[in-house]
Amino acid sequence: MRVTRLTWSILLSASALMTPLSAGAVEFTCWSPDGVASANAAADYWTAERIAAAIPDGETIRTLPTDGFSKGREDILPSDAERAPIGDAPYKFGGQLLYTRGGHDYTASAQFVADANIVIGAAHSLWKGDMAASNIRFYQGYSNGGGTLYRMDKAAVLLRWTEVADNNPSLARSQFDYSVMRTTVASAVGKYELGIDGAHVDDNVTITGYPARLDGGEYMYREIARIVVQAGTAYDARPHPMYGGGASGGAWFVTANNVHKAVSVVSSGALDGVYGPSFTQDTADLIAIVKNGCP
Structure with missing residues (x-):
């Protein structure tokens, strides 16, 4: 369903309550990552075993522009x-992002930005295939198992992202590829x-x-x-x-x-x-x- 400034709809999935909204010029989709009962959701979903088995999420650019910038880069090494x-700023503002989407558990990256309760990551992590992510946790300072786990009670992506989410990765599509999440506890380490x-x-x-x-x-x-x-x-x-x-x-x-x-x-x-x-x-x-x- 396409949502415009004139049409508000509520979409209910097994994992999240998603409410497409508009606020002034910004059109977005916002949901509770653990559904309507997020405040009572199990806090121990992300066991060490689940984290170890989670799929590293990512998208590959199929063909980079042949403009000479990439010439000779085949020898790039890890x-x-x-x-x-x-442990240092600004790296300590970041961490691993953990989430479930489409029945699979994933890991990606994210960080505190602009506000002590706001985490920003990629939109393709949280919304793809018309599916919103649930069980979202931010493992700030993650380092081989260490770090602090933060829980989310709100997540949002731009409405424009939902319209292009299933397109192939491109520079144009990347304009909308970010997500904004709210933590239930403020950052103890600072923010970008x-x-x-x-x-x-x-x-x-x-x-x-x-x-x-x-x-x-x-x-x-x-x-x-x-x-x-x-x-x-x-x-x-x-x-x-x-x-x-x-x-x-x-x-x-x-x-x-x-x-x-x-x-x-x-x-x-x-x-x-x-x-x-x-x-x-x-x-x-x-x-x-x-x-x-x-x-």
Whole structure:
């Protein structure tokens, strides 16, 4: 069902209550990740065994533009990414995202951004195939089993994302590929500031995440990439040695005057490049809406 500004609908699934809404210029879909009884849902769903068996989520760019940027990048090695110092800012703002979608358990990456109760990840993690994720937990500071588990009571994606979620990964689709979640307990470690249109062509960004192909996704990694294209509200940055499942939703950030600003998240990637959305005022508005419980 297509939802417009003139039509509000309530969709009920086995895993979540999803309410497409509109607030001013921002159209979005918001739901309770554990259904209508989220406050009473089992807190022990994510056992060590479930976490170990979860599927690293990710999307692969089928063909990168043949513009010369990727020429000679076939020799990129995993050593071009390195383990992030998870106890230091801003890396400690991030962690693994755990969730169930379509009957399968997944892991991806996410982080606290803009508010002590707000976590941002990738939209393709939480909404795909007309299915919303449930059992969402954020394992802040995850490092080979350590970290702090945060629970979510609200999750949202842009309505535009639901319209393109099942398309093949592309730069255009990546514009809408972020999700906003609300934790039931505030961050004890801090947060990224939100960087609206915070990076541009030729800027270097640090990209973080938990790539499954490096140490089985047990540790956060970081890489440096240069933005080579900004098209609409999406970025193409190169290279991307963390390619593969698990790093989806990890922050792209820039630092100035000791202020760490998240400017994007990992949307889809290949060995020599990665796409991500450029955060906009819509992002800030969606954060405020989710913070207030999607009224």
